[in-house]
Amino acid sequence: MTPTDRKLGRPRDASVDAAIVQAVLEVLNEVGLGAMSMDAVAARAGVGKATIYRRWSSKEAMVIDAIASLVASVEVPVTDDIRTDLITLLARLRAFMNDARGGSIFPWLVGEVASGTDVGRHYANAVIIPRRALIGEVIRRAMEIGSLRPDLDVQLAVDMITGPAILLKIMQPLRGVDERWEEKLVDALLQGWQAKTG
Amino acid sequence: MTPTDRKLGRPRDASVDAAIVQAVLEVLNEVGLGAMSMDAVAARAGVGKATIYRRWSSKEAMVIDAIASLVASVEVPVTDDIRTDLITLLARLRAFMNDARGGSIFPWLVGEVASGTDVGRHYANAVIIPRRALIGEVIRRAMEIGSLRPDLDVQLAVDMITGPAILLKIMQPLRGVDERWEEKLVDALLQGWQAKTG
DNA sequence: ACGATACGATACCGTCCAGTTTCGTAAGTC
DNA sequence: GACTTACGAAACTGGACGGTATCGTATCGT
Numbered sequence: 001m002t003p004t005d006r007k008l009g010r011p012r013d014a015s016v017d018a019a020i021v022q023a024v025l026e027v028l029n030e031v032g033l034g035a036m037s038m039d040a041v042a043a044r045a046g047v048g049k050a051t052i053y054r055r056w057s058s059k060e061a062m063v064i065d066a067i068a069s070l071v072a073s074v075e076v077p078v079t080d081d082i083r084t085d086l087i088t089l090l091a092r093l094r095a096f097m098n099d100a101r102g103g104s105i106f107p108w109l110v111g112e113v114a115s116g117t118d119v120g121r122h123y124a125n126a127v128i129i130p131r132r133a134l135i136g137e138v139i140r141r142a143m144e145i146g147s148l149r150p151d152l153d154v155q156l157a158v159d160m161i162t163g164p165a166i167l168l169k170i171m172q173p174l175r176g177v178d179e180r181w182e183e184k185l186v187d188a189l190l191q192g193w194q195a196k197t198g
Numbered sequence: 199m200t201p202t203d204r205k206l207g208r209p210r211d212a213s214v215d216a217a218i219v220q221a222v223l224e225v226l227n228e229v230g231l232g233a234m235s236m237d238a239v240a241a242r243a244g245v246g247k248a249t250i251y252r253r254w255s256s257k258e259a260m261v262i263d264a265i266a267s268l269v270a271s272v273e274v275p276v277t278d279d280i281r282t283d284l285i286t287l288l289a290r291l292r293a294f295m296n297d298a299r300g301g302s303i304f305p306w307l308v309g310e311v312a313s314g315t316d317v318g319r320h321y322a323n324a325v326i327i328p329r330r331a332l333i334g335e336v337i338r339r340a341m342e343i344g345s346l347r348p349d350l351d352v353q354l355a356v357d358m359i360t361g362p363a364i365l366l367k368i369m370q371p372l373r374g375v376d377e378r379w380e381e382k383l384v385d386a387l388l389q390g391w392q393a394k395t396g
Numbered sequence: 397a398c399g400a401t402a403c404g405a406t407a408c409c410g411t412c413c414a415g416t417t418t419c420g421t422a423a424g425t426c
Numbered sequence: 427g428a429c430t431t432a433c434g435a436a437a438c439t440g441g442a443c444g445g446t447a448t449c450g451t452a453t454c455g456t
Contacts, residue, residue: 009431010423016433032313034232037413048434053415107312114305115230116371124372156362156382163361164354166368173314174322184354192390207401208453214403235443246404251445 012054019045020052024066029104033063033112033119064122067109071126074134082142083186089135090165090182097169106169132158148193160189210252217243218250222264227302231261231310231317262320265307269324272332280340281384287333288363288380295367304367330356346391358387 023045027036038059042049056062077085097106112120113128135158142148164185168177178184221243225234236257240247254260275283295304310318311326333356340346362383366375376382 007425008429009425010433012432013423038415039413042434046434048436049415050417050435051433054432059414104313108306108309110312110368111306111309113372114308114368114370115302120371124369128369129372153382153386156386159362159365160358160383160386163363163365164357165361166365167357167361170308170312170364171322171326172312173318174311174327184351185358188351188354188358188390190390192386192388205455207399207455208403210402211453236445237443240404244404246406247445248405248447249403252402257444 016045016047016051017055020047020055020062021066021069023047024062025070025105028063028066032104032108060118064119067105067119067123068126070105070123071130074130076134076137082138082147083190085138085142086161086186086189087182089138090161090186093131093162093165094169094182097166110166110170132162135161152193157189157193161185214243214245214249215253218245218253218260219264219267221245222260223267223303226261226264230302230306258316262317265303265317265321266324268303268321269328272328274332274335280336280345281388283336283340284359284384284387285380287336288359288384291329291360291363292367292380295364308364308368330360333359350391355387355391359383 020041023041024036027040027044031040038049038052041062042052045052052062056065077088079085079088097103109120109123113124114120136154139148139152139154139157143150143152143154168181218239221239222234225238225242229238236247236250239260240250243250250260254263275286277283277286295301307318307321311322312318334352337346337350337352337355341348341350341352366379
């Protein structure tokens, strides 16, 4: 690293990076991956295509980076009541799936994950796995302090919470969403998770 | 209907219809909808493109018909044991999702349903809704004969069974599938569904 | 035999799109 | 001021694809 290292010419405009990523998410949200053109992204970002290709080598690389920016800060709820904790987590998950930024992206993102695409793998690692780990942690802690049966299969329990939520999102175009849905699901689950064995 | 109605020229070859539908499903299974070209379908079916367009007016119409052909006969299990009934239904659902014909189609089909596409709506009406109704029927019957609590929300119960199964399919590329998974889930669910109230 | 339609194959058209290049200009270093 | 890189805009290239048209052949009814 010499002193005069990398200081030639006009420096890159950091705000341009943000504008492009934002544009990718918007267009993705509106038309999906298949119908998203680089011209559309460039136009939305108010940027030349050359500027995009100066940063990413391909459309796919750009999308992967944009998706990775969806990572949300994960924060453990800290109530002493497992019921409200789970309801909070569920509401958060549903809010995330219906997020303005990611709302329409989510459906095809599910397809990407299920198909094992590059984009899908990156999304899974950046978003899904940390969030699942968080929910699992909450459940594990509740098992330790005796709020939940100690013989629960944590992985299965996480599936039992998140599965119906994702299904609800998938079927959204087909039916209305019950209010207080989160409470109903959590109560139904807890009836089994708190019960004495046998 | 005059006697000489519709009897001019060479009749259509019914086996060609089947070959095309089969080819659509295969190519769809291999490359997905976005990457499926009419040339690929025609080549796979051993058919000219004109022959395809003689039957369907567009790619989309063709795909919708092909998807509709996935409809499986739905049959109610008839055990007197709700546990084995549910396990059977679950195993059937998972087998369908991993079907050789529909295995790789399922992921993007989920995206189509969630996005409310034409294809998605047709698939939902042809496959998802009847299957959900079937599962709901089994649960309702078990409630009537006292095998399940009488105060269950049937729609929610169906979500609690099928949600985790679909989630498992989605996350398939990310983790192995536990053997006897169906039994574990059903047992976990029944612990709540059979419990006495409060 | 004749007219009509179906068939597979292939060429063709128009469009869309990822990625490249060019151009005039702006923003930095030396 | 000389040099270098970034920027927006626009033109361009090459390929892929949906859909149509054409051609020679096959299969039906009459």
